[in-house]
Amino acid sequence: MGTTQMPTDVQEPWVREELVIVPLQAATANDAITQLGAKLQAAGCVKESWAQAAIDREKVFATGLPTEEIGVAIPHTDVEHVLKQAIAVGVLEEPVKFVEMGNPDSTVPVRIVCALAVAQSELMVKLLQQLVEVFQSPAVLRAITGAGNAAKIVEIFEQHLTINRGGN
């Protein structure tokens, strides 16, 4: 077993600096998804088709979460558009409206967009469980919106997302 090599990216965190846009300047939810999709694509995490697929999915299954003070959205799409698991994060000064999850008649002003590139549904569940916990803490959300730079945002996510990304 001594010669077995671990995949080099096993320890890479979910959120990396090159996947963070702060501040993210976007006029609409679609704009935000497109910009984050471009980041994910540039990092080799998703196919070019990811952004449009995520935008299309948003129309059917919206992902805006109406948290207490700072709205969050978690756009994502089918595994076939994902190459390597990661999360791109955009923090907006001016919120954009995402349609509320489970409630197509309502929108949420969103300041934190987490674009999820996840290829394994089992992992998606675990990731979501942790993310949901993170999002339920107003203090953490305030820390993310107040961070001001990518390194700090990476650090915050690393503190709270303890599940292994895996080597994919």
Place this chain on the structure above:
Amino acid sequence: MTKRVLVACGTSIATATVVAEKIKEIAKEVKVPVVVAQCKASEIRGRISTFPPAFIVANTPVPKDLGVPVLSGIPFLSGVGADKLKAKIIAALKEN
């Protein structure tokens, strides 16, 4: 008597699992035996016929004519109104 609860979400099973786990926790807390099943929104009618639930918790819009009470599971994802939803679920679990 064991309560059957159906949790529905969009395409992925992820949000349904998060909500289903919460429901199991709550049921344990109030000592009501439950079986929680999950499905995609598109499968909901089919699932109701084979697994008639006491109530449904949905993370996505579902038809209004299902003939079964429907609660929104979103508060367990957003945190807002989670206590209220918990109370509603407890009431529904204890109902005969």
